[in-house]
Amino acid sequence: MIRNRVALQQKLHFMKMNLANLIGMREGMQVLDVGCGEGTFTTCVAKLVGETGKVVAIDITEEYLKEMNGNLERYNVKHLVKFAKADAAELSAILIPQSFDAAVSYRLVEELTQPEKLSKIIAEMAKSLRKNGKAALIELSTKTRNVAEENLIRLHRDIGGDYFPAPEEILMYMKDAGLTKVHVKTVETEIWYSSTVFLKGAGGQDEIWTEFKEKIIEDLWPSVKQYGMKYPSINIFLGQKPQIEVDTSAKNMGNLNQYLNLSKPGIFLQFSKVTGFREFLPGRGPSAHVLEELERCV
Ligand SMILES: C[S@@+](CC[C@H](N)C(=O)[O-])C[C@H]1O[C@@H](n2cnc3c(N)ncnc32)[C@H](O)[C@@H]1O
Numbered sequence: 001m002i003r004n005r006v007a008l009q010q011k012l013h014f015m016k017m018n019l020a021n022l023i024g025m026r027e028g029m030q031v032l033d034v035g036c037g038e039g040t041f042t043t044c045v046a047k048l049v050g051e052t053g054k055v056v057a058i059d060i061t062e063e064y065l066k067e068m069n070g071n072l073e074r075y076n077v078k079h080l081v082k083f084a085k086a087d088a089a090e091l092s093a094i095l096i097p098q099s100f101d102a103a104v105s106y107r108l109v110e111e112l113t114q115p116e117k118l119s120k121i122i123a124e125m126a127k128s129l130r131k132n133g134k135a136a137l138i139e140l141s142t143k144t145r146n147v148a149e150e151n152l153i154r155l156h157r158d159i160g161g162d163y164f165p166a167p168e169e170i171l172m173y174m175k176d177a178g179l180t181k182v183h184v185k186t187v188e189t190e191i192w193y194s195s196t197v198f199l200k201g202a203g204g205q206d207e208i209w210t211e212f213k214e215k216i217i218e219d220l221w222p223s224v225k226q227y228g229m230k231y232p233s234i235n236i237f238l239g240q241k242p243q244i245e246v247d248t249s250a251k252n253m254g255n256l257n258q259y260l261n262l263s264k265p266g267i268f269l270q271f272s273k274v275t276g277f278r279e280f281l282p283g284r285g286p287s288a289h290v291l292e293e294l295e296r297c298v
Contacts, residue, residue, distance in 0.1 A: 001228070002193040011191050012016035012231070013040070016106070020044040022187070023236060028052040029101040032128050034088045034121070035059055039068030039081070041138070045104065046077035055081045056095070058088065060113060089117040091124035091221075098241075102134040109139050109170065109217030110162040118165065119173040126177035129241040135179055137170060137237040141186055148223035149232065155219060170237050179239030262296035 002008045020041065025031065025048040036042045036057035046055045057068070062085050072078035084093050085232070103125035112118060125135055142164045144150040156162040167184050174182045220229075 001189065002197055005144040005197055008191075008197050013044070015189055015191065015231075016044040017047065018042050019138055019187070019234065019236065020048050020107075022185075023102070023104060023138070023238065024134050025049060025102065025104075028082045030054045030099070030102045030126070031056070032091075032095070032103040034091075034103065034105040034125060035111070036068060036083070037107075037111075038064045041104075041106035042068065042081055043075045043077060046072065046080040047075055047265065049080065053078070054086065055082050055126075056100070058086045058091070058094075060087050061085070062089070087117075087118040087123060089114075095128050098130050098133075100128045100133055101130060102136065103128050104134075104136045104138070106138045107140065109137060110156070110164060112163055113262045113263050114163070115163040118170070119176065122170070122173040123177040124180050126174070126239070126241060128203045129257055131243050133241040135174065135177075135237075137174075139170070139235050139237070140164070141233040141235045143186075143233065146223070146227040147248045148220065148227040148229055151220050152229065152232070155216060159215065165255075167235055169236070171194070171230045174237060174239040177239075178242065180242045182237075182239040184234045185238065186233055187232040187236065193238055194229075204215075214223055228294055 002011055025045050027048070027050045029049045030053060031045050032046055033042045033055055036059050039057060042055055042057045046053075049055060065083060068083065069078060072081055084094055088105075105125070108121075108187055109115075109118060111276075112121075122135075122137070125137075129135060140153075140156075142153050144153060153164070157164065171182055171184060
């Protein structure tokens with residue numbers, strides 16, 4: 001059980017280092033971190049990509065830039081990170097497509113200023129990736145095991161106005177964005193903290209936590225006393241940019257046929273292990289599964 005805030009912050013830093021390692025951040029990679037906020041995750045990514053790598057960190061606001069710079073300096077990685085103020089739904093306006101080895105985010109979705117932009121944001125993250133580049137969105141899981149955890153998620157929603165879409169929705173947008181190998185991995189944090197540390201906030205939340213302290217005490221205290229409080233488990237949404245870049249918009253439906261040296265532009269051919277190639281209706285792109293099969297056969 002963690003009883004002081006510094007210890008909690010250290011534990012959370014190790015957790016984020018582990019997560020960054022788990023999603024495949026490696027030396028020399030060029031990584032886009034979307035919704036970098038205070039840069040607690042950016043720092044971990046920068047640490048792992050090291051001197052030969054680079055991180056572009058974007059956020060819709062500069063509100064947390066000072067804290068981010070502080071975090072980057074603390075871990076001696078400031079020179080590896082470039083910050084840009086931008087809306088994640090409009091990344092194409094500032095970034096060259098296909099220029100990153102990975103596009104990642106840490107708890108971006110829960111704090112989206114306009115949740116209806118989520119599918120566009122995921123599409124933009126996918127667009128920024130090189131072939132075989134990795135996409136990873138890390139979010140709190142809303143699966144709860146007791147009243148204390150239920151209350152915590154409810155307070156995130158009610159007080160923080162947080163947005164927790166169903167995991168299936170995020171996975172669907174990732175597939176729609178043309179990513180392959182899309183799946184979600186859930187990891188337990190096993191970080192238990194005392195009610196006092198919880199009330200002080202895990203970092204950066206003090207104002208909200210102070211403002212709503214009474215409500216939090218009233219809502220959470222009895223259950224935290226009974227069950228303790230654990231940092232929620234984490235959902236990691238993973239996907240990969242396919243080897244073949246296919247624009248699935250109707251006007252470009254001929255591209256893949258051209259690539260495959262086939263004669264009928266405008267009509268996609270779908271590959272099936274059982275039936276071989278067959279015609280695919282224009283206007284509907286191939287599924288991620290079909291793309292994977294196509295990659296294997298060309
Ligand atoms: C919980 S914070 C992220 C924490 C951060 N990743 C870290 O590791 O410390 C969520 C961030 O997403 C940003 N955000 C929300 N909507 C956005 C958008 N449309 N484009 C870019 N950033 C956005 C917010 O400004 C906020 O800084």
